Amino acid sequence: MxxxxxxxxxxxxxxxxxxxxxxxxxxxxxxxxxxxxxxxxxxxxxxxxxxxxxxxxxxxxxxxxxxxxxxxxxxxxxxxxxxxxxxxxxxxxxxxxxxxxxxxxxxxxxxxxxxxxxxxxxxxxxxxxxxxxxxxxxxxxxxxxxxxxxxxxxxxxxxxxxxxxxxxxxxxxxxxxxxxxxxxxxxxxxxxxxxxxxxxxxxxxxxxxxxxxxxxxxxxxxxxxxxxxxxxxxxxxxxxxxxxxxxxxxxxxxxxxxxxxxxxxxxxxxxxxxxxxxFVIKDFRMPTGNRHRSLLRLGGILKSSITAKPVVDTEKCTGCAVCQRSCPPQVISVVRKKAVIDDSRCIRCYCCHEMCPSGAIRLRMGMAARALDRFIDCLARK
Ligand code: SF4
Ligand code: SF4
CATH class of the missing domain: 3.40.50.11440 (LarA, N-terminal domain)
Incomplete structure (x- = not known):
């Protein structure tokens, strides 16, 4: 071929x-x-x-x-x-x-x-x-x-x-x-x-x-x-x-x-x-939302501690509601001019992070992913 x-x-x-x-x-x-x-x-x-x-x-x-x-x-x-x-x-x-x-x-x-x-x-x-x-x-x-x-x-x-x-x-x-x-x-x-x-x-x-x-x-x-x-x-x-x-x-x-x-x-x-x-680049950074996702194969029980979750930075949030409109399952509300995410219904698609014009939504890695990151850092320092 x-x-x-x-x-x-x-x-x-x-x-x-x-x-x-x-x-x-x-x-x-x-x-x-x-x-x-x-x-x-x-x-x-x-x-x-x-x-x-x-x-x-x-x-x-x-x-x-x-x-x-x-x-x-x-x-x-x-x-x-x-x-x-x-x-x-x-x-x-x-x-x-x-x-x-x-x-x-x-x-x-x-x-x-x-x-x-x-x-x-x-x-x-x-x-x-x-x-x-x-x-x-x-x-x-x-x-x-x-x-x-x-x-x-x-x-x-x-x-x-x-x-x-x-x-x-x-x-x-x-x-x-x-x-x-x-x-x-x-x-x-x-x-x-x-x-x-x-x-x-x-x-x-x-x-x-x-x-x-x-x-x-x-x-x-x-x-x-x-x-x-x-x-x-x-x-x-x-x-x-x-x-x-x-x-x-x-x-x-x-x-x-x-x-x-x-x-x-x-x-x-x-x-x-x-x-x-x-052209080779050695320090190309992958996104937070993608870190250690392969571990999800180990089972759904780990999902919430591996996948990054969207978190609203209330200092930056202007209450514009762009995230609310772009959230596929509609789990974001705007309360007193600040976005609020119902985490229990979030499907981790990160459309809100992608669309927020103020950079007010950051992705926070899950606990297991953070622990794994620290472990890898530790190994790298030895
Ligand atoms: S899109 Fe960003 S600035 Fe606008 S309401 Fe949502 S989090 Fe706040
Ligand atoms: S990650 Fe997706 S489902 Fe979760 S709040 Fe953001 S847009 Fe909605």
Whole structure:
């Protein structure tokens, strides 16, 4: 079987010329945009517009990367649009705040909202056989995923594959969190979604990635790379290995590899372009919500002492109720202008942490996870 090819290109800044050259080279390493996308087609470029956030916060795909991809796609497509469904706010607001709207104006393409959509049946779906997808996704001949490399409290990591969750309009995403509450089952659902959307090509903005408590409150982390591939699973796996993270620990990558929906193992992937050894990062921090989750295999009884729980910092909380609106099981109330979480009904999806605009929700590790951390620290000091 042919190996999945991943283009890895050095890009140390968001200087427009440097980003344009890196994206163009990445596409060329994959055979050129003419081979990647159907000629005269309608293409949807799907960045990560998680929330209305400034580009320097590294929450959203950088506008220069979106623009460079659009310029490439326009070489072959008849019509190009850019869109996403943010977790907070609306598409146009998030696009303006992140600089993506201006990038699209500069490139002469439209930002399209993801408010409307319809059901898409997926017979091969393992857990989910029907997705409600945004209309621009359904109408496009080809989807180009332009993701941001970030950590993710619930899934551990978000990149090219997880970016596709934004193809589901607005608050409808909550339904999937409610239906697939465990990490493994949510991962299988994301693999189903990957098969439903099937991006023609995926690009990863890892010029400045995010580590720590991503996807919204982590640390912008210079990584210096732009990656591209036809196979988003291979793409994410390569990026994670460079960060020193085992991709098999990310549920949706493991699920995708197990069912042949993408290549995760090193033996199945060919990296072309710049030397991987020059990108390796040794101190990439994984999120609190993901620490020691593998111990959950030992049994449900340990769940509350292992999984991190969301805790409201009342000093920072402004009572805006964004978390209340984004909590899938509706277990948050706002009392006297402060958020209050009913922990007994919390499903640990961390949507509240992700969406709080004030950084007022932190994730506190469970007792067993904290003890294990101290033990590991102790061993490391000896
Ligand atoms: S915790 Fe955050 S999102 Fe929730 S009410 Fe307070 S400031 Fe708003
Ligand atoms: S309180 Fe936060 S972590 Fe718990 S279910 Fe609601 S959104 Fe998810």
């Amino acid at each position: 042919a190996k999945a090819r991943v283009a890895l290109v050095r890009c140390d800044s968001y200087d427009p010329g440097a980003v344009g050259a890196a994206v163009e080279r990445a596409f060329r390493l994959l055979g050129g945009v003419e081979c990647l996308l159907p000629r005269e087609s309608t293409c949807l470029v799907k960045p990560n517009l998680l929330s209305p956030s400034r580009p320097e916060l590294a929450i959203t795909t950088h506008p220069e990367v979106v623009k460079a991809v659009v310029i490439e796609v326009k070489k072959v497509a008849r019509k190009v649009a850019v869109g996403d469904s943010p977790g907070r706010g609306d598409t146009l607001g998030a696009a303006e705040a992140s600089g993506v709207a201006q990038a699209c104006r500069d490139a002469g393409v439209e930002v399209v909202p993801f408010d409307e959509g319809s059901d898409f049946r997926l017979l091969e779906g393992r857990l989910c056989k029907e997705f409600f997808l945004a209309r621009p996704v359904l109408e496009a001949d080809a989807v180009v995923s332009v993701a941001k490399m970030k950590t993710h409290g619930f899934m551990g990591y978000t990149g090219a594959v997880k970016n596709l969750f934004g193809c589901i309009p607005g608050t409808r995403k909550a339904k999937y969190h409610l239906r697939y509450q465990g990490r493994e089952e949510f991962g299988i659902m994301l693999t189903d979604l990957l098969l439903a959307v099937r991006p023609a090509v995926s690009v990863l903005d890892a010029v400045i990635a995010m580590d720590g408590d991503g996807p919204s409150h982590g640390r912008p982390r210079p990584f210096g790379a732009i990656l591209a591939s036809r196979d988003p699973v291979a793409l994410d796996s390569v990026a994670l290995r460079l960060a020193g993270v085992d991709p098999a620990g990310i549920p949706y990558l493991k699920a995708a590899a197990e069912r042949g929906a993408g290549a995760m193992y090193e033996r199945d992937v060919e990296v072309v372009g710049d030397e991987p050894g020059s």
